[in-house]
Amino acid sequence: MSANEKTVLLLTTPQSYRADAFVSAARQLGIALVVGVDLPESLAAQWGVQLHLDFSQPETAVTHIIEFAKKRPLAAIIPVDDAGAVLAARASRELGLPHNNVAAAEAARDKHQMRQMLAAAGVNSPKFKRFSLDDPLSEMNAQVLAEIGFPCVVKPLYLNGSRGVMRANDATELAAVVSRLRGMLPSGADFLVESYLPGVEVALEGVLENGRLHPLAIFDKPDPLEGPFFEETIYMTPSCLPDEVQQQIVETAAAGAAALGLQLGSVHAELRVNEAGAWIVEVNGRSIGGLCSQTLRFDMGLSLEELILRQATGLPVSHLQREQQASGVMMIPIPHGGILRGVRGVAAAQAIPGVDEVTITAPLNNRLVPLPEGESYLGFIFATGNAPAEVENALRQAHAQLNFQIDEEIRLAVIGNQ
Known part of the structure; x- marks a missing residue:
């Protein structure tokens, strides 16, 4: 060295x-x-x-x-x-x-603390209330009806990647999702119930320098995320939303980061946009997850990781702009649980015009667990094009070429001597 x-x-x-x-x-x-x-x-x-x-x-x-x-x-x-x-x-x-x-x-990191600080700062965010898995369902339902309303969203405090995030449209569904959450969290763990935010969902990637947010990209999510679970699939940039809406997204994300006190480094924010404006779903003090950073390239062909390292070592990055070509990624969802035995159609998927790469990350002969309990994807499809619609079409065509053989798990029951 x-x-x-x-x-x-x-x-x-x-x-x-x-x-x-x-x-x-x-x-x-x-x-x-x-x-x-x-x-x-x-x-x-x-x-x-x-x-x-x-x-x-x-x-x-x-x-x-x-x-x-x-x-x-x-x-x-x-x-x-x-x-x-x-x-x-x-x-x-x-x-x-x-x-x-x-x-x-x-x-x-703590979704309840985040909600409290966003509310105290007056940043657009859903109504919320903290509960324990030990709370009686009747009392929980009464408080949700009085303070949150239906539909609502049940959300663990610390899990990531939409794990454990479930929509409930009424008291019966609330009881069902809380029961399901009990299988994912320690006994007596706390969780949030939030008001459901209608509208389209977007993600913002940015960096903070001395508390000032420099947006790097806004990602549209064309698949509706309306529940009962909230599995993300396609991210596309640049956003097709009107300029004034994109400005609302940037301003709301910046206000959210400031409300938490974030000052430096990467920011990844998830927001909902409707007729009432942009609303914070989450603000994270880290960069985009998975392999999704491959959708981003900046001046001189810099990757997002290069940009992050440049900033961390004291080099300016606020002047760097994303390359103008449209790009997107599909996080390939797990259709159902089981054992992954084989994958066919990868070559055909990669041959679709506009597709840059198809990466299968799930190992063969391993157990697949879909959301809301799971936390992974089958893989990633990357595409570029002249316009976001072109990219979205390429991603969907490529996904249609893929066939995953997922065998059901065989569970052996041990019966004792009678």
């Missing part, structure tokens, strides 16, 4: 798709990247992990990062996933590195 080469610590999880993209970006920029993974020590050697950390024990993890930094000084710490955002803020604070306030990172 040269004397001028900067070292950045990347915090990630074994489930993340993003580490390789950051490693490649760091190589392009001449930045030394150390990957810290939420992994037990016993598995670290098998994975070839440079720095193993337990994200669930932040004080111990911060100590390990400080000890590492004594031997190899760090220029920045970047969280890839929500799970590492609070740890990154805590460790950066101890090391005197640029960072988000720890309370802001915690608020972006």
